[in-house]
Amino acid sequence: MAHFVTIAFAALSLAFTAPAFAQLQDENANDFTEKLEIGISTDEIAITSDFRGADLTIFGAVDGFDPSLLAQGKYNIIVSLEGPKDNATVRKKERVFGIWVNTSSMTFELVPESYSLSSTRDIETIAPPGEMGNMGIGVDHMRLVPLGFVGDGSNLGEFRNAFRRIRETSGVYERDPGGVQFISSSLFKASVRLPANVPNGVHVVRAYLFRDGTFVAAKALPLRVVKTGLEQVITQTAHEQPLFYGFFAVLLAVITGWGASLLFRKE
Amino acid sequence: MSIYLPIAELSVNILIILGMGAAVGFLSGMFGVGGGFLITPLLIFYNIPPVVAVATGANQVVASSISGAITHFRRGTIDVKLGTVLLCGGLVGATVGVWLFSLLRRVGQLDLVISLLYVVLLGSVGSLMLWESLRAMRKAAKNQATPLRRPGQHNWVHRLPLKMRFKKSKIYLSVIPVAGLGFCIGVLTSVMGVGGGFIMVPAMIYLLRIPTNVVVGTSLFQIIFVSAYTVIVQASTNYTVDIVLAFVLMIAGVIGAQYGVRVGQKLRGEQLRALLALLVLAVGIRLAIELVIPPKDVYSVVSAGFGF
Numbered sequence: 182m183a184h185f186v187t188i189a190f191a192a193l194s195l196a197f198t199a200p201a202f203a204q205l206q207d208e209n210a211n212d213f214t215e216k217l218e219i220g221i222s223t224d225e226i227a228i229t230s231d232f233r234g235a236d237l238t239i240f241g242a243v244d245g246f247d248p249s250l251l252a253q254g255k256y257n258i259i260v261s262l263e264g265p266k267d268n269a270t271v272r273k274k275e276r277v278f279g280i281w282v283n284t285s286s287m288t289f290e291l292v293p294e295s296y297s298l299s300s301t302r303d304i305e306t307i308a309p310p311g312e313m314g315n316m317g318i319g320v321d322h323m324r325l326v327p328l329g330f331v332g333d334g335s336n337l338g339e340f341r342n343a344f345r346r347i348r349e350t351s352g353v354y355e356r357d358p359g360g361v362q363f364i365s366s367s368l369f370k371a372s373v374r375l376p377a378n379v380p381n382g383v384h385v386v387r388a389y390l391f392r393d394g395t396f397v398a399a400k401a402l403p404l405r406v407v408k409t410g411l412e413q414v415i416t417q418t419a420h421e422q423p424l425f426y427g428f429f430a431v432l433l434a435v436i437t438g439w440g441a442s443l444l445f446r447k448e
Numbered sequence: 449m450s451i452y453l454p455i456a457e458l459s460v461n462i463l464i465i466l467g468m469g470a471a472v473g474f475l476s477g478m479f480g481v482g483g484g485f486l487i488t489p490l491l492i493f494y495n496i497p498p499v500v501a502v503a504t505g506a507n508q509v510v511a512s513s514i515s516g517a518i519t520h521f522r523r524g525t526i527d528v529k530l531g532t533v534l535l536c537g538g539l540v541g542a543t544v545g546v547w548l549f550s551l552l553r554r555v556g557q558l559d560l561v562i563s564l565l566y567v568v569l570l571g572s573v574g575s576l577m578l579w580e581s582l583r584a585m586r587k588a589a590k591n592q593a594t595p596l597r598r599p600g601q602h603n604w605v606h607r608l609p610l611k612m613r614f615k616k617s618k619i620y621l622s623v624i625p626v627a628g629l630g631f632c633i634g635v636l637t638s639v640m641g642v643g644g645g646f647i648m649v650p651a652m653i654y655l656l657r658i659p660t661n662v663v664v665g666t667s668l669f670q671i672i673f674v675s676a677y678t679v680i681v682q683a684s685t686n687y688t689v690d691i692v693l694a695f696v697l698m699i700a701g702v703i704g705a706q707y708g709v710r711v712g713q714k715l716r717g718e719q720l721r722a723l724l725a726l727l728v729l730a731v732g733i734r735l736a737i738e739l740v741i742p743p744k745d746v747y748s749v750v751s752a753g754f755g756f
Binding site for chain 1: 449450451452454455457458459507508510511512513514515518519556557559560564676679680681682683684685687689691692694695698699702703705706739740742743745746747748749750751
């Protein structure tokens, strides 16, 4: 069962009535009149025992736009959902004496564990690659900074490509060109996906507004993904009272084994 | 039907996990082994992070060994003194193994070492067992007795110092090879998530020449304690015991084992050993092929949380 989380939006009124909506980043440039607003109906997603990922629908609005440019489709919006960041190591196997062995590796510093990108159209056609690269929008433009010594850096490209490819094929990095749709002149709807093997922690919903290939405004909102109920108790115990947890795991095994031998002996 | 594993941090199909547990339980009941050598590779194959698979596999081994050990305890086929000497070596081995596990995980060679150990151990134990059981079957066909233990026949093991008398087993043996065997099994338990019965039983019979009737019970005795110790140590150093996964496996495993025992009782000893040998060899060959054929992707990504 998919979890649908609707992030409702109602133009400016929302901004006043809901001061709890934290803004991680407000890059509104004063030179432009356009304003981008997104709201969030929940700032927490619970991982339950039947969690199989979640689809998020985000509503937002562009304020102070130029109607003629909008009519020409010159406004583009990109919405991303970025997971918590962690170091990731890419390893490469090579054949050594007939068997395949990990021979080289590279660790990238603080890359998001999951990344879902949705846009009005293919992001490569929204703005020049240079601008996307500067802002780090999209899997291809994500900043992958190697940790430690990487020699002459000649293999940096292949490791970066391998990292992107593997994260995309495993489904934790996704993109949906066309996932953002205008539902009225200024109101838009974006869908992003939280994969099933989502890391828990603070995820960030980011929205970027582009006018005719130029970045105009951005907005970010945090989204906490938390384990709940039993799952949370288990994780907490495993990390905070590991010895007790270990003993309990053994006890459970003893009871199960013993119980089975008693149960089946009677038959 | 999916279930979220809180420690492995992923959703799995509960029916597949139940099926795996039941199948392995059936085989372990049939052959009288813990089944760790089957469950850990299966879990890894099902995308459970190896670090979680190994630690959780050890937990499942505790459950599946308990019921077997209780039966042997009732029959009085456990040599507690011998088991304790094995256990002393085992606990030291398990401690070294957990340390080795963390080290290999850091340098990124854990999966290779686990696979290599499996291939070498399963391959050699499987071949030896198959050869022995086929020979026994041929002799049985000719109506000859097949003594597994040949009294009076001694090897280098019996010339070692520090001898001790094990009354129940009716043997007089040096503690060095016994504790040494326990140590090796302990290392394997924590590095591979196996109980080690498939190695310990043949080693006790063929190498130490311990009477067959006490071998299985005594090895189970040692396996329970070493596996339990491994679970606790893994839980407190690597936080990788997934209790939800372990519990689902255990439940299916102990039920499967009951049916396995019934099927096992209908087969002759050497037939059982031959089948087990084939199973052990098959797992070994399967893992060997994986090491040799070019991988689908020569690159792999691990994040810091669950690196191995």
